[in-house]
Amino acid sequence: MSLVMRSSDDPVVTGGTVKVLAAGALPWRVSGGDLEVLMIHRDKYDDWSWPKGKLDDGETVPQCAVREVREEVGLHITLGIPLPAIRYPVKAGQKIVYYWAAQVDGGRAVPDGHEVDSARWVSPAEARRWLTNPSDIDPLDVLESAYIDGRLATVPLIVLRHAKAKPRSSWTKEEGKRPLAATGKRQALEVAALLSAWEPQRVASSPWTRCIQTVSPYLKSRGLGVKLVPGLTEHEATRKPASVRKTIRKLMDKGVPQAVCTHRPVLPIVFDALAERLTGPLARFLPGRDPYLRPGAIVVIQQPMAKLRKPVSVEVFETFDD
Known part of the structure; x- marks a missing residue:
């Protein structure tokens, strides 16, 4: 994998031995004057999370984030501000997921029907209630704070x-x-x-x-x-x-x-x-x-x-x- 260094990440999270690398994004929009983010549901795991997935061979982390959003919910995105990477254990060992904010101005989120069976636009407050993995709240908090401060777009x-x-x-x-x-x-x-x-x-x-x-x-x-x-x-x-x-x-x-x-x-x-x-x-x-x-x-x-x-x-x- 190519070198990754981002000002958004905690070295404690991204350092050390990592067995699984993944990337994704928090798609966001402003609807009716209110901030909304896009969550996905995976039937296989029965969880609510953000669009993400593991890197393909020869793929960089940014490329992976864009591809995963396109494949899972059919949205074409470009990357905005980096959001905190998260780390958690899986069967293979430690897994890191790198996230970005991604503004969505148009297009409809269409779940791929394979890994993702549902997608919904919700407020940050609703997202916090629905997220299955508590660590997924960290990038959301930074995204919402950036929006409030005028630093998200x-x-x-x-x-x-x-x-x-x-x-x-x-x-x-x-x-x-x-x-x-x-x-x-x-x-x-x-x-x-x-x-x-x-x-x-x-x-x-x-x-x-x-x-x-x-x-x-x-x-x-x-x-x-x-x-x-x-x-x-x-x-x-x-x-x-x-x-x-x-x-x-x-x-x-x-x-x-x-x-x-x-x-x-x-x-x-x-x-x-x-x-x-x-x-x-x-x-x-x-x-x-x-x-x-x-x-x-x-x-x-x-x-x-x-x-x-x-x-x-x-x-x-x-x-x-x-």
């Missing part, structure tokens, strides 16, 4: 380090044209699947070849173009770091889901710009040591849509590296 900014490139030592041509290695091309496909969990509508990138090749599979899958930002190249960032900070600030102020792809030497400048907007302990979740991110890894920052307030969460995910 968010937009993501995703910072991406390009996938694995051919070694500098073996490349004799122009640095900006150094392409992805074979591993990097495979990573780019996984990056596309990973980004789909948040569906950025805009993508900005360094114009160097390895960055363009990293985001191309996602762009093609969505029919999107890319905004090339020369200031995000290694050379320009070294000459004008203030330009990088300005670019990141402008992206954060756009108020739409977006991603930005750049290079390892540029990442500390990018993270400095992000840290300016982060409050309290959130900044410590930003990578702080070289190489900051491994090739193909991402950082996801969620910002509330209400007046584009300061970011409320930080997540880090890695792709494979063979």
Whole structure:
């Protein structure tokens, strides 16, 4: 499994030996001015819980959460703020479930009829009465608190380090044209699947070849173009770091889901710009040591849509590296 680090999680919960990994979401909506969440009932276990399931082989945790909601209740979602992971014992050993909030603006929840036989929209108070597993209340409490504070409806900014490139030592041509290695091309496909969990509508990138090749599979899958930002190249960032900070600030102020792809030497400048907007302990979740991110890894920052307030969460995910 790719690395998971989220500001929502208690290290006591996510640390130690884990035998079963799962992911899911708490779909939410506002109906008649009131917050509602979607619960599911599983006939096999006769329990009320949240849509969730175990990771498939080669699947990342965010991908699993989106897929499980689609398979169990037929809803297409994108991930919002991360909610606390929960841990509990099962026959195989310790199980961890990673959760996210997921706003649902339309579509009807249709139980798959196999694992899920019923789904219902309820108030948080009703959900607390119906939930079978007491630990399932933890992510609900955080979701409701975020709604009350105006921090539940968010937009993501995703910072991406390009996938694995051919070694500098073996490349004799122009640095900006150094392409992805074979591993990097495979990573780019996984990056596309990973980004789909948040569906950025805009993508900005360094114009160097390895960055363009990293985001191309996602762009093609969505029919999107890319905004090339020369200031995000290694050379320009070294000459004008203030330009990088300005670019990141402008992206954060756009108020739409977006991603930005750049290079390892540029990442500390990018993270400095992000840290300016982060409050309290959130900044410590930003990578702080070289190489900051491994090739193909991402950082996801969620910002509330209400007046584009300061970011409320930080997540880090890695792709494979063979």
